[in-house]
Amino acid sequence: MPVTTTLPSDLASWMGTIQTRVEAALSRGMPAADRVPARLHHAMRYAVLEGGKRVRPLLAFAAGEVVNAPPERLDAVSCALEFIHAYSLVHDDMPCMDNDVLRRGKPTVHVEFDEATALLVGDSLQTLAFEVLSHPRLCENPGVQLDMLSTLAIASGTRGMAGGQAIDLAATGVTLTLPELEFMHIHKTGALIRAAVKLGGLSGERADPSVMHALDQYAKHIGLAFQVVDDCLDAEGTTATLGKTAGKDAVQGKSTYVSLLGLSRAKALAEELRQSAHDVLQPLGARAARLGALADFVVRRQF
Amino acid sequence: MPVTTTLPSDLASWMGTIQTRVEAALSRGMPAADRVPARLHHAMRYAVLEGGKRVRPLLAFAAGEVVNAPPERLDAVSCALEFIHAYSLVHDDMPCMDNDVLRRGKPTVHVEFDEATALLVGDSLQTLAFEVLSHPRLCENPGVQLDMLSTLAIASGTRGMAGGQAIDLAATGVTLTLPELEFMHIHKTGALIRAAVKLGGLSGERADPSVMHALDQYAKHIGLAFQVVDDCLDAEGTTATLGKTAGKDAVQGKSTYVSLLGLSRAKALAEELRQSAHDVLQPLGARAARLGALADFVVRRQF
Numbered sequence: 001m002p003v004t005t006t007l008p009s010d011l012a013s014w015m016g017t018i019q020t021r022v023e024a025a026l027s028r029g030m031p032a033a034d035r036v037p038a039r040l041h042h043a044m045r046y047a048v049l050e051g052g053k054r055v056r057p058l059l060a061f062a063a064g065e066v067v068n069a070p071p072e073r074l075d076a077v078s079c080a081l082e083f084i085h086a087y088s089l090v091h092d093d094m095p096c097m098d099n100d101v102l103r104r105g106k107p108t109v110h111v112e113f114d115e116a117t118a119l120l121v122g123d124s125l126q127t128l129a130f131e132v133l134s135h136p137r138l139c140e141n142p143g144v145q146l147d148m149l150s151t152l153a154i155a156s157g158t159r160g161m162a163g164g165q166a167i168d169l170a171a172t173g174v175t176l177t178l179p180e181l182e183f184m185h186i187h188k189t190g191a192l193i194r195a196a197v198k199l200g201g202l203s204g205e206r207a208d209p210s211v212m213h214a215l216d217q218y219a220k221h222i223g224l225a226f227q228v229v230d231d232c233l234d235a236e237g238t239t240a241t242l243g244k245t246a247g248k249d250a251v252q253g254k255s256t257y258v259s260l261l262g263l264s265r266a267k268a269l270a271e272e273l274r275q276s277a278h279d280v281l282q283p284l285g286a287r288a289a290r291l292g293a294l295a296d297f298v299v300r301r302q303f
Numbered sequence: 304m305p306v307t308t309t310l311p312s313d314l315a316s317w318m319g320t321i322q323t324r325v326e327a328a329l330s331r332g333m334p335a336a337d338r339v340p341a342r343l344h345h346a347m348r349y350a351v352l353e354g355g356k357r358v359r360p361l362l363a364f365a366a367g368e369v370v371n372a373p374p375e376r377l378d379a380v381s382c383a384l385e386f387i388h389a390y391s392l393v394h395d396d397m398p399c400m401d402n403d404v405l406r407r408g409k410p411t412v413h414v415e416f417d418e419a420t421a422l423l424v425g426d427s428l429q430t431l432a433f434e435v436l437s438h439p440r441l442c443e444n445p446g447v448q449l450d451m452l453s454t455l456a457i458a459s460g461t462r463g464m465a466g467g468q469a470i471d472l473a474a475t476g477v478t479l480t481l482p483e484l485e486f487m488h489i490h491k492t493g494a495l496i497r498a499a500v501k502l503g504g505l506s507g508e509r510a511d512p513s514v515m516h517a518l519d520q521y522a523k524h525i526g527l528a529f530q531v532v533d534d535c536l537d538a539e540g541t542t543a544t545l546g547k548t549a550g551k552d553a554v555q556g557k558s559t560y561v562s563l564l565g566l567s568r569a570k571a572l573a574e575e576l577r578q579s580a581h582d583v584l585q586p587l588g589a590r591a592a593r594l595g596a597l598a599d600f601v602v603r604r605q606f
Contacts, residue, residue, distance in 0.1 A: 031461055037469035040461055091426060096418035115399035116472055119422070123394060123429065124465045130433045131456035134449050142445035146437055149452060153434035158334055158343055162427045166340035169419055 025075035051104030060200035067204025087125035105243035155195035164188025190223030225273035231256040328378040354407030363503035370507025390428035408546035458498035467491025493526030528576035534559035
């Protein structure tokens with residue numbers, strides 16, 4: 001797999017613009033840190049702000065370009081996605097789950113605050129995701145908005161992210177087959193990435209079914225690629241470059257693409273998935289260029 | 304306060320009918336216990352089914368009578384309310400929060416299963432609440448359905464239930480003033496009870512503002528009365544009659560209406576709130592009779 005450490009300058013610039021925009025939307029979308037209950041609000045902001053690549057918002061904005069979605073609506077969609085993602089990280093890091101102390105280069109929420117606060121932070125961020133997405137007049141067509149809410153809920157629940165987490169939990173110390181590993185990741189990380197692309201597509205309010213289908217195929221490839229690359233980085237990276245504890249999959253006895261395939265076959269799989277993602281975008285033409293560039297980024301990133 | 308141990312027979316019969324109906328809806332509304340991830344689904348069903356008075360669904364159905372709401376829609380609303388309520392109980396009982404071992408006469412979820420499962424059960428039940436309420440065609444008017452979702456999210460988040468929980472956490476071992484105690488309860492339990500009545504009212508799809516206002520005033524009185532009575536029952540009851548650990552407020556050094564007012568003044572306050580609830584229902588006439596009867600039940604219950 002060819003590895004580039006620098007991004008194409010137009011992608012880097014676009015990513016920077018969206019990341020800055022989303023950071024501002026996230027900050028506006030959460031209660032101020034001095035508002036009662038202040039400790040909880042402070043901890044929510046700590047968990048969400050100044051960290052993360054914002055991959056899901058980037059995917060939503062890029063999918064939104066395909067359907068000419070208004071950026072204000074994509075801001076709300078991005079907040080909902082990141083609040084769900086952040087809630088899952090906060091809870092996954094807790095002592096009764098992965099018991100991790102470092103996330104995005106900072107102490108995890110239960111370390112910086114306390115366990116009870118971390119529990120409430122996760123709970124409240126999940127609620128806030130649905131609050132921001134149910135805001136009156138977010139969409140011109142309230143039926144589309146309901147579809148967004150339903151999509152996010154299904155992707156986050158036991159048929160999606162939380163279900164994947166439960167499967168992951170049950171699989172610790174057990175060697176999975178490749179199909180079992182894929183099944184877990186399709187749920188644990190794939191479902192929310194797929195939702196990110198779909199929500200971006202729905203933000204245009206009148207996307208045609210063939211476009212939505214192409215977006216969904218793209219999202220499936222990218223979701224899996226994202227996890228394969230994560231496994232490679234976890235095996236190769238250092239805590240400093242990752243901003244989270246490196247090598248913990250091996251320590252926890254978790255099956256990964258690297259443990260099942262070896263590093264070089266895992267990298268080849270990621271590259272295949274990147275190519276498949278480009279292939280399904282083909283019929284969408286130039287308006288999907290950003291999604292293609294993001295596929296390259298997801299597979300070739302170093303962190 | 305006059306105490307009746309038996310309910311008026313028509314109220315008891317109506318409550319039984321609704322409770323049976325809601326139990327069936329809750330069971331249908333959750334994934335089967337043998338569906339992957341089976342342990343999580345099994346634990347979710349354990350947390351929700353066969354327990355609880357279903358006070359929030361009863362309030363939603365009674366408010367629904369005022370506006371001629373279809374019972375199928377009230378089933379969905381009841382599921383959403385009970386999933387949120389059950390999630391909050393599962394998380395509140397965890398070791399990092401109240402560390403309780405008994406709930407509804409059964410071992411709490413983290414005792415019966417494990418902490419990681421309890422965490423995921425709460426997370427997944429919250430998600431499921433928003434999933435059931437975002438179901439396509441639940442309402443004829445999708446704008447009303449969005450209003451329901453927004454109401455539930457705001458009532459559950461840091462401006463509602465989770466915020467109240469955070470305030471409660473910070474107040475353990477601290478003597479609160481009566482206004483501080485009221486502020487906490489308006490959030491911790493009051494917000495979701497108020498949402499229950501509002502969702503019942505919205506289920507009619509075209510409730511007029513004066514009706515919605517009367518319902519909301521009623522819900523405020525009942526929400527507070529519910530907590531005052533809970534405090535009285537905790538002080539007087541036994542673990543056997545309550546189905547949860549009795550006397551734990553005093554053990555944990557929590558301020559309650561009983562600790563601040565004494566038992567007899569707390570009972571008098573509950574009776575006052577019951578009367579106020581009846582007063583605000585007056586303009587709604589006979590169609591609000593069930594809400595009136597529920598006010599009596601909430602204040603005069605023994606469990």
